Amino acid sequence: MKHTQEKIKTLKIREKQEKSKLVNNQRKLETTSNNLQISKQQYSSMESRLKQMEADYNSSMSEFNKVDAQMKNRIRMVYKNQRTGMFELLLNAKDLNGLLDIIYFERIIIKNDYKRMMALKTKAAKIAKMKADIEAQRRYLAQTIEDINSQQRTIQRAIAQNQSMINRLKTDRAAYERSERELARQSASLQNMISKSYGHSTVKVSSSGFMKPIAGRITSPFGWRTHPIFKSRTFHSGVDIGGPNLGSIRASNAGRVIYSGWYGGYGKVVIIDHGSINGHPTTTLYAHMSTTKVNAGQSVSKGQVIGLEGTTGYSTGPHCHFEVRINGKPNNPLNYI
Incomplete structure (x- = not known):
């Protein structure tokens, strides 16, 4: 009977150990679930920022291309006027000062177009850099989420194994407890048999x-x-x-x-x-x-x-x-x- 009781005691200790492992794994699962939720929120925020950056980049590049086209068109017009339209400019100008004003303002407009175009180009470059950084963070978060999902699956398998082991230990313990009770009953029946013999x-x-x-x-x-x-x-x-x-x-x-x-x-x-x-x-x-x-x-x-x-x-x-x-x-x- 002692061996049976020792086995019950051992099973109880193992059951307690498995329950402790189960609690630890459940805590780990809760922590990873929280981390997963945070990472998903960060990922969603990165996605939103990335979409906004893409919109800003596309807008800046569209405006850049528009200004670039305008500036190139003005340069062509100035070049054309300088080649073939100088006489026409003289006729349209009221005087020499008027002609000089026309030429001056054309240059100012072209210069401003150029400055605007360079500013837009710089802005687009900054947006592209920010976009690349956000994309790198997004990829990192995507990998983090995959790693956490993998951890979750591992922990969930461990929890299932813990629960299975606990159930098995309980079943084994119950069997040994039944055997112990049966031995006690048989000891009593032995007394009756011996008393007759x-x-x-x-x-x-x-x-x-x-x-x-x-x-x-x-x-x-x-x-x-x-x-x-x-x-x-x-x-x-x-x-x-x-x-x-x-x-x-x-x-x-x-x-x-x-x-x-x-x-x-x-x-x-x-x-x-x-x-x-x-x-x-x-x-x-x-x-x-x-x-x-x-x-x-x-x-x-x-x-x-x-x-x-x-x-x-x-x-x-x-x-x-x-x-x-x-x-x-x-x-x-x-x-x-």
């Missing part, structure tokens, strides 16, 4: 007392304990001894085998009746064996191999669950071995 052994028990059924350390003690998860009280009816896998399990004392075989969550079990000790019917139980080496009704001596250690029934690893029952009720084996 013990007391018939005529084998003389060893005066040196009971021995440890297998070499190894005690991995779970006898008695009541607090459930590691729900804090409910559960009773461990024996001790768990973590010996080597397939190690020999020996009769703790001489007696008669009253049960050998499968017993629910206990897996493969051997129960030995040791007769009356100090006026009390005494039995021992050895559970989770990989193989039993004795049969019901068979007499065994102290130290005789009765089976091999295993992990049958509700067990998460090789060990021997060992019980000492007095009048069919579990007692602390450490008081006897």
Whole structure:
């Protein structure tokens, strides 16, 4: 039962870790979602500015081309007048001063057209530079948005994996909790079975007392304990001894085998009746064996191999669950071995 409880505890720890990862990933997702929203707003603003810049650029270039055409036309007219229209200008002018005024103002107009055209050209160049900068920022934001979208997809996959793992751990934990409850019920039913079978052994028990059924350390003690998860009280009816896998399990004392075989969550079990000790019917139980080496009704001596250690029934690893029952009720084996 200890192994089952340890497994439940381990699953609970893993479940807690996965929940912590889930919360962290959800926070990451919230942060990336906020960053994505900000980047999209910036991208939209850049798009608007870029469209405005394109409109300003096109307007400036249109005006530039218009002024350029006007200036070129005036230059051609002046050149033409200088070649063929000087006599006509003289006739149209009231006097020499009038002629000079016409020539002066034509030059002024052409000069102003040129200045205006250069200003428009400079403006267009600045707009083109700003447009290029905004376009570069827009491309950067577009890449940023794609990166954030990729991060979101990665985090969403991680969240799905976290949730899947949590669900699986909950399912596994529930299964182990059911097995633990089943073991408790089977322990009670064992008491009834033993009470009907013990007391018939005529084998003389060893005066040196009971021995440890297998070499190894005690991995779970006898008695009541607090459930590691729900804090409910559960009773461990024996001790768990973590010996080597397939190690020999020996009769703790001489007696008669009253049960050998499968017993629910206990897996493969051997129960030995040791007769009356100090006026009390005494039995021992050895559970989770990989193989039993004795049969019901068979007499065994102290130290005789009765089976091999295993992990049958509700067990998460090789060990021997060992019980000492007095009048069919579990007692602390450490008081006897």
